[in-house]
Amino acid sequence: MDGVDEASPYSSTWTGGSVHQVVAFDTISGAAGERFVFIGWSDGDTLSNRQILVSSDTNLVANYIRQVAAGIFNDENYGSPAPVVGTYWLSADDTLFASAGSPDDENRKYCTGFIGAGTIADGTTDTLSIAPSGAGAIFWQWNELLPLYISSPYGHPAPAGTVWCAPGEIVEASVESTIYTGSDSRHICVGWNGTGGISPADGNSNYASITITDTASLSWQWLDQYLLTVSAIGCGDAIPSTLGDGWYFADSTADISAGGEVVSSDATHYFFDIWTSCPSGAPFGDENSPATSITMDNPYSTLANYERGARLVVKKSPYHSQGWIFIDGGTYTDVGSLFVWRRTGDTVQAAVSTIDTISDGDSAYIFTGWNVGGTDTISLPITSDIGAVANYLPAYRSIITKIPAETLGVLSIDDSAYTHQSRYDDYWLSGSSHNISVSVDDYISSDRRWKFVGWGDGFSSPSRSITITSPESLSAMYLKQFAIAVAKNPAEDYGSITIDGNVFYGDSALFWAFEDSTVNIAVSGHDVAWYCSLYTFINWADGPADSQRVVMADTSHSFTANYAGDTVLLSINLSSNAWNIPDTMWLDQTATMSSGDEIVITNNSTLPVQFGLMLSDGGGFSWGYLSGADKFVLRAQFDDSAVPPAFSPSRDFVRGTLLWASENIFGTGGENVPAGDTENLWLQFVSPTSLSADGDYTLKLTLWARIRLP
Incomplete structure (x- = not known):
């Protein structure tokens, strides 16, 4: 105070109006690494050296702030520390940001951290913020940098060449994605490969964020690409849809296609023909297919060639x-x-x-x-x-049906047989003719069947022909029949069996009767064998004793007629066995037996008989109804008259086959000659109209006889 150092606080009495020189120390040292810095007076004055005029009681206070020391040391002199090496005083509100300026590319060094002193602890970073909690210091620490070698055959990699990195340092690297070498060729970055202390060791883009832990290298990877264009020619103004344009990696396969068929504005159709290329010789998978592939060993312009269809x-x-x-x-x-x-x-x-x-x-x-x-x-x-x-x-529809609709038998249409069907339905050309037939008997089983009875339009034959002029529908009508079987016991075939007026000769008969019809059945009462046997009807096996019966054909029937056998005598006697015509005959002359020439036949049998005649030897001539060249006529009659009868040319001529006498054949007397009775045989002969040779001729006439019963 007034040039004298005084202890603080200071107190004195001054004379009013006096002037005094007051000085406060700018800095006052405190403990080690500590100081106090003047910041101003309590009355607002900021000058540490001032004068005051005493006019009243005065109270002045010198205000100070506390500061602590922060030391920055870089003993190896690497990098570019900021702030530079030195001591820095920090007040309570101050913060000091310190950086080692790492890495030091020139010296291939990087900061590994710092050693702390005082209130500052050790650290592993190359930067820190220092707050004034107390005096302290840092000493920057350094180590060698690691080289990262970056290479690329194309483009401008960033960074490029050798990059010095601190261990653990993250490096951001990149290069262009595409490098064009022409309008149709380019290089594409497909990633990178790393070696040494680099992580990750590879990537697939043109950007890399890598961490370096040791000496390392990064090589950018590239592939070539070629441009493919696809277009079409030869198809008028049609625009085919083509696929495949674009960039392809060298030697890769590109799928290309063009429409197989296109249509121009005038509705003309064009069809794909072949692929061609510029330059020529492109390796197509199939140059003839509209959808194919091409190996991209060069840039190509491909053409889908079309031709008119x-x-x-x-x-x-x-x-x-x-x-x-x-x-x-x-x-x-x-x-x-x-x-x-x-x-x-x-x-x-x-x-x-x-x-x-x-x-x-x-x-x-x-x-x-x-x-x-x-x-x-x-x-x-x-x-x-x-x-x-x-x-x-x-053509017209033609339907052929069986009524009822049964599938047995056959439908035949134009020589084609259709079995197991009751209906034929087809279309036939107008004016065409067709042959149609149906089976007559369609067997349901061995004892029942369907019987064809005619067509629905009245035509009766099972076979017919029709000409098509309009739609046709024909129905073959059938009715059901049942088998009526009759047999004789014992089995002998000398008599007859009659069923509904149909006479059967034999030991049995089978008759088909329509369903629900009434059937009359009869068997002969006496059946005579050729010489000496007789069978007499006794009864039916099912009881009735009358040889005639009536049945209803509501199902099939089988009847047995029982007979008893017996022996009879068959014997005849002839008054003569020859007729000698005494006179020479002329051609086409008629000779008739005279009275006394007739042959008398006596029936010595035990039963009535029936006579029959047959020419067994014509003597070299042929027989006939009328005479002719080497052909004669022989007529015969049986009767009781003593004079020659009137011969019938049609009923009385003798044949070369056996013919039995009846009421109209060979007169009236030969059909039923009682036992012990006689009949006369009269003959008439008509000579041929011409002869191959004159001479004597002998004809042989055989007389047959059989038992005749009612």
């Missing part, structure tokens, strides 16, 4: 839309004509429906053939526009 028209004649048209695997219904485009050189398969029915179902068109030849599916080579006409003829 040919128009195929398929139509039906006469035009109708019923049925279908088939072209190359596609079936189109309800069309009468259709056209498609095909490439020239192709072969097209075409077919049409064979029967096209009209809406009412009773009429149709039947396919008869193509104008280009063929009656089935045709193969058409496509060389230019072509028309294929399917020719049809009108």
